[in-house]
Amino acid sequence: MNKLTIATMALIILAIGYIAAGPYLALSGIKVALENNDSVKLQTHIDFQVLKQNLKDQINASAFQSSMGDANSPFSALAAGIVTTITDKVIDAMVTPSGIMAALSNKGFEGSVFDKKHKxxxxxxxxxDSHDMASIWVPVENSENARFVLKREGIDWKLINIIVPNLHQIFH
Structure with missing residues (x-):
């Protein structure tokens, strides 16, 4: 083999290794950005538009499913509509780099996953999950694991969804 072939193979192996290590690097980048309160750095690891939409869909589906459980109530559809409107506004306001930083600051929510006492x-x-999707599974006290879904964009990985365990219990 000539030097060009060896160099090409080495480059391909390095690229595959970098892509495979991507979710670990993205998780590390998110942790460092949050610990350093660096909202600019956080934006490089999170696709906020996709994350917002996925969270809205998840919450609205859970609220709709819960409201359909009480089909005899004439207010169930109205309640689901109100929850959808409120959810959209809250998610749009909170799921931003500055919103996440504010939630994780010293003014975070006591006893929640945002409490700085939690590592x-x-x-x-x-x-x-596939060649371009990965999941970070985080244990949650008294619950199933939370799932943070990453998607590969080129050679970078970005957070696109957070699947909250037992979300349906909030609406019961």
């Missing part, structure tokens, strides 16, 4: 992404595990 961020403690005991998290990463699994590959």
């Amino acid at each position: 961020l992404f403690k005991d998290a595990t990463i699994s590959f």
